[in-house]
Amino acid sequence: MKKLFSTISLLSLFYFFNVAKANEYEFLTGIMSGNKVTFSGTTADGVSTTLNSYIGSDVSIHVDIEDGIYDEYDGKVYFSTTEKNAGNVNTSSYLLEYDLVNNTITKLSNAPTSDMVLYPKGVTQMISEKEDGSIHIGENSAVFKEENGREKFWAQDANGKAIPIDITNGSKLLINGRDVEQSINNVGALSAALTGLPTVPIDTTYACGVGTGTHGGDFAFSGGCAYKVNETLSINYATSIIIPGQDYTGDFEDQFSARAGFVWKLGQAIKPTQISMKEVKELKEEILALKENNQNIISQNKLLLARLEKLEKIALTEDNSKDLAIYKLK
Numbered sequence: 001m002k003k004l005f006s007t008i009s010l011l012s013l014f015y016f017f018n019v020a021k022a023n024e025y026e027f028l029t030g031i032m033s034g035n036k037v038t039f040s041g042t043t044a045d046g047v048s049t050t051l052n053s054y055i056g057s058d059v060s061i062h063v064d065i066e067d068g069i070y071d072e073y074d075g076k077v078y079f080s081t082t083e084k085n086a087g088n089v090n091t092s093s094y095l096l097e098y099d100l101v102n103n104t105i106t107k108l109s110n111a112p113t114s115d116m117v118l119y120p121k122g123v124t125q126m127i128s129e130k131e132d133g134s135i136h137i138g139e140n141s142a143v144f145k146e147e148n149g150r151e152k153f154w155a156q157d158a159n160g161k162a163i164p165i166d167i168t169n170g171s172k173l174l175i176n177g178r179d180v181e182q183s184i185n186n187v188g189a190l191s192a193a194l195t196g197l198p199t200v201p202i203d204t205t206y207a208c209g210v211g212t213g214t215h216g217g218d219f220a221f222s223g224g225c226a227y228k229v230n231e232t233l234s235i236n237y238a239t240s241i242i243i244p245g246q247d248y249t250g251d252f253e254d255q256f257s258a259r260a261g262f263v264w265k266l267g268q269a270i271k272p273t274q275i276s277m278k279e280v281k282e283l284k285e286e287i288l289a290l291k292e293n294n295q296n297i298i299s300q301n302k303l304l305l306a307r308l309e310k311l312e313k314i315a316l317t318e319d320n321s322k323d324l325a326i327y328k329l330k
Helices: 010-016 180-194 277-317
Strands: 027-033 034-044 049-053 060-063 068-071 076-084 088-101 104-107 125-127 135-137 142-147 150-156 208-216 218-228 232-242 255-266
Touching: 027 060, 034 060, 049 104, 180 208, 180 218, 180 232, 180 255
Parallel strands: none
Antiparallel strands: 027 034, 034 049, 060 076, 068 076, 076 088, 088 104, 125 135, 135 142, 142 150, 208 218, 218 232, 232 255
16 A cells, blocks of 8 residues: 655656557646646646546545555556535545556545555566566566567576575466376376387297386386297387376376387397297207107117017026026026
8 A cells, every 4th residue: 555645657657558649748646626636647847737636526626635545556546535415514524546557547436435445565576577588577586578479487586696486385287188297197107008018029929918007106007929930020018007096197198108119130149048939940850850760769768678578588598508698597
């Protein structure tokens, strides 16, 4: 709340309002004549221009210019007004509201005539425009500046040093309805879930899997498969989705991730333990052939053992045979 002592500076009042020729006037003056009060704008050189006037309903009107108060935020000035009849008796008291922006005068019959709370107080100190076109709010400023088709926003202390902007006390920073902090955590959870899925089958031509991931308290599930086309080319595809129930997640497409890719081996394998599928097949065929040969050997051994047993029996029954045995077997 501020008092007007006879005149009031219009330069600060009009600072934030696009009023025609506002900067030409530095003072607001009022002249009472009978039941009429006329408000004029006066330049620094003392040139006065009539702005508007108000006519009371009784014989005479008294507007307390000296005790006027003004609202810097809305650009309005309030004057205590009293009207008198022909017998010089007060007939009514009210406030006149002079709107500096629209150049209008309104009678406020029910408005208080004292102790008005005008908010915000000291707006000319709270909001200021610098030479570079930036708008500063407060001594420790939040700064807005339109430049190259973009609205820039940052914060600085009383010394002009850039300082962090901290969204606290439970408030969330949203962009297009999405919680920025939650979105960061969701990206971490979605990515972590995807890492648990196969990209190349190891000992088979096709492999599938499911996974889960978490970051910052947010959780995601994933599923995907990998397919070995041949010895040099493998493809894989997978998707992950955030567990439902979060606030400020945006549209559905903001709640899942997907990937698809291929692995193409170049050159020859350099690890001695690596064998191709062709080599595996050939090795299996060799093993089968060895098994077959082994069975043949076992069969031949059985035949030889049978013949040996027959020879031993012959040797035991014919003691005089020197060709077959010299000693008896006990």
